[in-house]
Amino acid sequence: MAEREYLISPWIRIWHWTNAALILVLGTTGISLHFADPNLPFVEFSLAVRVHNIAGVTLAAAYAFFVIANIVTGNWWQFVPKPPGIVPRLVAQARWYAFGIFRGDPHPHSPTKDEHFNVLQALTYWSVMYLLMPLIILSGLIYLYPQFAPDKMFGFDGLLPIAMLHYLSAAAVLLFMLSHIYLGTTGKTVGAMFKMMFTGWHEH
Amino acid sequence: MRAFHNTVLRFAACIAMMLLASFVPAAALAQEKTSALMTPELLEKVRRANNECFACHSEEGVKKPPRADLDITKLRPLAHDPKVFNGSNHGLMECTQCHGQGYTEFPHAADARESISACEECHAAKVLRIEKQLDASVHATRVKDKFTCSTCHDPHVDLIASTLIDPRKIVAQDNQHCLDCHDSELEFAKFAPDDEQTSTKKKRPDIDKIHEWLPNTRVHWQAVRCVECHTPATKTLSHEIVNKEKAERQCLTCHSASSSLTTRLYRHLAKEEQERLGFANSVILASSYVLGATRHPWLDRLIVGAFAAMLLGLLIHGLARIVARIVRRKKNHG
Structure with a gap:
């Protein structure tokens, strides 16, 4: 097996880091807006609103x-866990994160051109990109144009369920981001996978 | 002497009406002014007396004047909607309680206008409190001579907040007071002071333009009153209307857990706050979601807890990896 393999296309890398930067901006301004407190000034409120709106539309x-x-590129196939042995591979991956990694066991999955992701990654990324992201973007767009929100719901303003959905999905995305950054250090070296996301080359 | 007599009588009538009104349930007032103490006979008498005025002073009266000698051009701006008046704060009163003796006959007396009661004849305590605030307001300092209570408050239409109850209705009514002039070239010009530098009449600033800094401007105008920002923070709503230099620009005054909306627009509902479903400021939430103010403290704690747990978990995992690696290295070398 080659030492290095070119895996990640430029468009994926550009999109990935654009997305990452936008989520950092949206997370910072979003936290500042949700936990707005005169005693804990973070990002000035009206500035945070404007930045959040622009970054949000860009994210969409x-x-x-x-x-x-x-x-178009067929890259969607990467997000689909392929049989056979999906569940055993999923368990093996989880066991590696829980135990194997400390023992210095080899990584149970080695990325290839046809299979970038391990089963756990494929399932998580699919859920984040095709369940969480539509939720957060759609609720965010309605939040931006509140005239499209329901007028009333359960005796509360109709924007409440939209805002709650936005808040909870944002929390889930940020929790994912933390684990995603941390698990990014579990490559051949601590920085290997970060390097790959810049260069496109995976080191086996 | 007769004038004094009239004033005393009118004052006594006002006190009686205020006492009557204070017993009337607010919800009933919102639709049609009625009262447990107002007997049907008395109400019938008030309505009959007022209908004599509305025969001319209404849209119907303008369309089909009951007399041939009426000056329709003069009458048109003096027309009122009987239904709106009957449901207003003053809806239980006879027109002649404010529009004095000069108006009982037609043609009205030449000096009839002078016999219109001043607001303070009934609202003495309120006017005393408000007067100081009004004197400090931008309206009084710039155009005092042209400004009275009824410049903003239409006594034939307006309802107080505790009667209107629904904050959206309060906002619509109260903002219209401001927009009547500040969104109309014609009305603004009637009051506009001379510009200090050019000595021409001050031009009406475009309200959308001067509020451009405010995100979601139009959404704000449907949800809060102009006076939420254009009055200083006091225990009760101040009549000191301030200009853009002094107006509130700190978003956090409303958009935080200790939102000033609870002591302003929602003051009349504050006692009903029940933290419904655990939401803070849930009394606001019934009509508006106010980012930063209408939060759920327990949900926030849960989310912050989840982040803390995640960070702690990752930290422990990372430290364990480092320790495990050191141990492995030592073993390999040993």
Whole structure:
């Protein structure tokens, strides 16, 4: 097996880091807005609103690009766990994170051109990109144009369920981001996978 | 002496009406002014007396004047909607309680206008409190001579917040007071002071333009009153209307857990706050979701807890990896 293998296309890398930067901006301004407190000034409120709105719309555009590019290039197939042995491979991956990694066991999955992701990655990334992201983007767009929100719901303002959905999906995305950054250090070296996302080359 | 007599009588009538009104349930007032103490006979008498005025002073009266000698051009701006008046704060009163003796006959007396009661004849305590605030307001300092209570408050239409109850209705009513002039070249010009530098009349600033800094401007205008920002924070709503230099620009005044909306627009509902479903400021949430103010403290704690658990978990995992690696290295070398 070659020492290095070119795996990640430029469009994926550009989209990935654009998405990452936008999520960092949206997370920072979003936290500042949700936990707005005169005693804990974080990002000035009206500035945070403007930055959040612009970054949000850009994220929606980036997501549309991601979906279309996935269809056109066939990259969507990478997110589908392939049989046989999905469950045993899933368990093996989880066991490696829980035990094997400390013992210095080899990584149970080695990325190839046809299978970038291990089963756990494929399932998580699919859920994040095709369940969480539509939720957060759609709720965010309705939040941006509240006239499309229901007028009333359960005796509360109709924007409440939209805002709650946005808040909870944002929390889930940020929790994913933390684990995603951490698990990014579990490559051949701590920085190997970060390097791969810049260069496109995977080191086996 | 007769004038004094009239004033005393009118004052006594006002006190009686205020006492009557204070017993009336607010919800009933919102539709049609009625009262447990207002007997049907008395109400019938008030309505009959007022209908004599509305025969001319209404849209119907303008369309089909009951008399041939009426000056329709003069009458048109003095027309009122009987239904709206009957449901207003003053809806239980006879027109002549404010529009004095000069108006009982037609043609009205030449000096009839002078016999219109001033608001303070009934609202003495309120006017005393408000007067100081009004004197400090931008309206009084720039155009005092042209400004009275009824410049903003239409006594034939308006309802107080505790009667309107629904904050959206309060906002619509109260903002219209401001927009009547500040969104109309014609009305603004009637009050506009001379510009200090050009000595021409001050031009009406475009309200959308001067509020451009405010995100979701139009959404704000449907949800809060102009006075939420354009009055200083006091225990009760101040009549000191301030200009853009002094107006509130700190978003967090409303958009935080200790939102000032609870002591302003939602003051009349504050006692009903029940933290419904655990939401803070849930009394606001019934009509508006206010980012930063209408949060759920327990859900916030749960989310912060999840982040803390995630960070702690990752930290422990990372440290364990480092320790495991050191141990492995030592073993390999040993």
